[in-house]
Amino acid sequence: MAIYRWISEISYVKWGVSSVIYNASSGNTYLVENIPSIMMEKYSANCCFNEKEIFQNYTAIDEQLITDSLNSFVKMDLLEKVED
Amino acid sequence: MKINNRDIRHTLKSSGLVLDIGFFKFNICSSLQSIEETISTLYCDYVHTEYDNVEELVDFHVQVRQVKQILSPPFFNSQAQFFLDNTAPFTPLPIQHAPAIIEWGMNWCVSSQINTHLIIHAAVMEKNGFAVVMPAPPGSGKSTLTASLIQEGWRLLSDELTLIQLDTYQVSPFPRPVSLKNESISVIKNRYPDVVFGPVSSDTAKGTVCHIRPPTLSVKNQHIDCPIGWIIFPKYQVDAETEFLPFGKAQTLMNVAENCFNYSVLGQLGFDVLKNVVDRADCYQFKYSNLDEAVSIFSKLEPPK
Numbered sequence: 137m138a139i140y141r142w143i144s145e146i147s148y149v150k151w152g153v154s155s156v157i158y159n160a161s162s163g164n165t166y167l168v169e170n171i172p173s174i175m176m177e178k179y180s181a182n183c184c185f186n187e188k189e190i191f192q193n194y195t196a197i198d199e200q201l202i203t204d205s206l207n208s209f210v211k212m213d214l215l216e217k218v219e220d
Numbered sequence: 221m222k223i224n225n226r227d228i229r230h231t232l233k234s235s236g237l238v239l240d241i242g243f244f245k246f247n248i249c250s251s252l253q254s255i256e257e258t259i260s261t262l263y264c265d266y267v268h269t270e271y272d273n274v275e276e277l278v279d280f281h282v283q284v285r286q287v288k289q290i291l292s293p294p295f296f297n298s299q300a301q302f303f304l305d306n307t308a309p310f311t312p313l314p315i316q317h318a319p320a321i322i323e324w325g326m327n328w329c330v331s332s333q334i335n336t337h338l339i340i341h342a343a344v345m346e347k348n349g350f351a352v353v354m355p356a357p358p359g360s361g362k363s364t365l366t367a368s369l370i371q372e373g374w375r376l377l378s379d380e381l382t383l384i385q386l387d388t389y390q391v392s393p394f395p396r397p398v399s400l401k402n403e404s405i406s407v408i409k410n411r412y413p414d415v416v417f418g419p420v421s422s423d424t425a426k427g428t429v430c431h432i433r434p435p436t437l438s439v440k441n442q443h444i445d446c447p448i449g450w451i452i453f454p455k456y457q458v459d460a461e462t463e464f465l466p467f468g469k470a471q472t473l474m475n476v477a478e479n480c481f482n483y484s485v486l487g488q489l490g491f492d493v494l495k496n497v498v499d500r501a502d503c504y505q506f507k508y509s510n511l512d513e514a515v516s517i518f519s520k521l522e523p524p525k
Contacts, residue, residue, distance in 0.1 A: 147488060149495045154470030158491040163484050165491065167474045 137188035139219040140206060146214060148176055159214060166212050171205050172197055185215065225260045228268070232256055235271040238278060239263055242394035242442050243337075243383065246326060247271050249283040250318075252300065254419050258319045262397040262418040262431055265439040280329045281305050284322050287312050304329055313424070320421035320429045323399060327380050330394065331481040337383040337392060338493045339481040344382040344391055345374040350449025350523055351391045353382050353501070355479040358426070361456025364404040365514055367432055371412045372515050376438040377446060381481075386489060389496050390445040395438045397431035405430050411511065448497055449524045451476065453505045454514075463507040464517050472503040500524060 144161040155176070157166045174194055178185050187206065191199055209215040231237045236249040237259065248259065259268075271278070283303040299312035302325035309328065313321055331339055342355035343366040352374075356362040363379055370376045377391050379398040384391060397418060400408055405428065408415055416433040451472055473494055477483045483490040502524045508514045 147491055147495075149470075149473070149499070151469040151499075154468055156470050156473050156495070158488065160488050163487060165474065165477055167470050 137186075137191070137220075138206075138217050139187070140185040140210070140215040141218050142179060142185070142214065143216045144214050146179060148179075150176070157212070157214070159212065162213060164212070168205075168208060170201060171208075172201055175202070175205055175209070184218070225264075227270075228260050229256050231268075231270050232259065236281070236283075238269040238271050238274050240267040240269070241326075241396060242378075243392045244279040244330065244334075244394070245274070245276065246329070247274075247278045247281045248322070249281075250285070250322070252284055252286060252315070252318050254316070254318045255284050255322055258322060258418050258431075261416060262433045265434070265436045280326070280333075282322070282325055282329065284318050284325070286315060302328075317421045317424050317429075319419040319431070320399075320424055320426075323397060323431055326396070330381055330383075334383075335482050335485055337385055338483065338486060338490055338497075340382040340384065340476055341380065341479045341481065342382040342476075343379050344377040344448075345369055346377055346391075346446045347374045347518075347521075348523065349446070351377060351446040352450040352452055352518070352521065353391075353448055353476075354452050354454050355382075355476055356454050359456075360454055361404075361508070362454055363399055363401070364407060364456065364511070365454055365508075367398045367400060367404070367408045367415070368411065368511050368515055369518055370398070370435050370438065371415065372519070374518070375441060375446075376434045384448070384493060384497060385445065386486070386493055388445070389493060389500070390447050392445055393438075393442045395434045395442050397434060399429060399431050401429050402427040407511070408432065448501050450521055451498065451501045451503045455505070455507045456509065457507055458509055460507050460509045462510060462513040462517065463505075465505050467503045467505045469498050469503055472501075473498045 144159045148157045153170050155168050155171050233251045236247040239246045286298050287301045288298045298315050300315045300318040301308050301312035302321050342353050343362050344351050344353050376395045377393040418431045421429045
């Protein structure tokens with residue numbers, strides 16, 4: 137379980153299961169599928185992303201989906217791991 | 221003020237002819253007969269003004285000049301070159317390509333110099349108050365479809381460059397001659413015998429290129445902006461069954477962004493504009509081989525919800 141922090145300023149739009157994320161820091165645009173809403177909500181709240189806390193508070197969320205999404209976001213330079 | 225054809229040659233050779241095209245004013249100079257022919261054939265419905273009489277600012281001062289390489293042998297054919305503000309952004313091409321050179325050059329002026337709009341490489345037309353945007357790579361049949369639809373009552377807003385206002389998300393028309401290539405030329409000639417064709421440029425990098433005159437009404441209404449109703453990705457495929465299918469908005473945004481000239485230049489603003497445009501539009505992918513069916517499908521488009 138790790139804690140991540142947002143390292144980029146982003147904008148996003150969600151249509152159904154598809155989201156388009158614009159990384160204002162890099163200028164890159166990404167199409168991502170099946171990103172749990174909680175991840176974008178956490179961005180809106182300008183929070184760090186505590187994996188453990190999310191899993192405890194949102195038990196209905198598929199943990200693997202969260203983990204995959206986190207990995208994608210790290211690859212997109214949106215998040216970085218600050219604590220394992 | 222319009223000037224007559226007799227004056228066009230003199231004006232093109234002297235201070236230049238100012239053409240009022242949508243949002244922009246072009247001052248065009250050239251002593252080439254094929255350019256004179258292009259202007260008098262394809263641009264007769266536009267407002268022509270002599271540069272000396274223009275009170276407002278001109279956006280682009282363009283020229284197509286005959287040039288000759290200094291070390292070229294005497295038998296070497298002369299060439300034509302496009303200039304913007306006396307600077308040549310491209311290498312010269314055979315002089316018989318001059319009609320295509322000026323059209324390509326004018327497109328380049330807007331697509332490379334303008335950031336007051338989000339610019340998409342896409343055809344755009346209007347009917348019943350809504351615009352259909354058709355982004356597509358070369359060879360997708362975009363211009364053939366556009367040339368057909370504008371003969372069927374659609375208003376031409378642009379064949380190549382969709383200009384989207386950054387605050388209202390509406391299209392600013394930029395109606396110019398529609399570029400047809402190779403087989404498309406005879407397809408449109410046979411289908412619509414009354415269409416006026418400009419001079420032909422043969423053996424260009426794109427094959428044989430010829431432009432057709434935009435409908436008079438499209439030119440007359442070139443200052444009327446239009447909201448976007450549909451984004452459609454056309455694909456011509458020989459013998460294909462007609463297919464008109466909804467296309468995901470997220471993928472639409474990505475595809476349109478890839479076809480933008482200045483999306484990355486505009487940064488966050490570009491994303492916000494595109495997000496709003498796609499959100500309001502109905503999005504489709506369209507495969508066709510039969511123009512009658514294509515025209516019929518477009519005529520049945522329902523206004524976006």
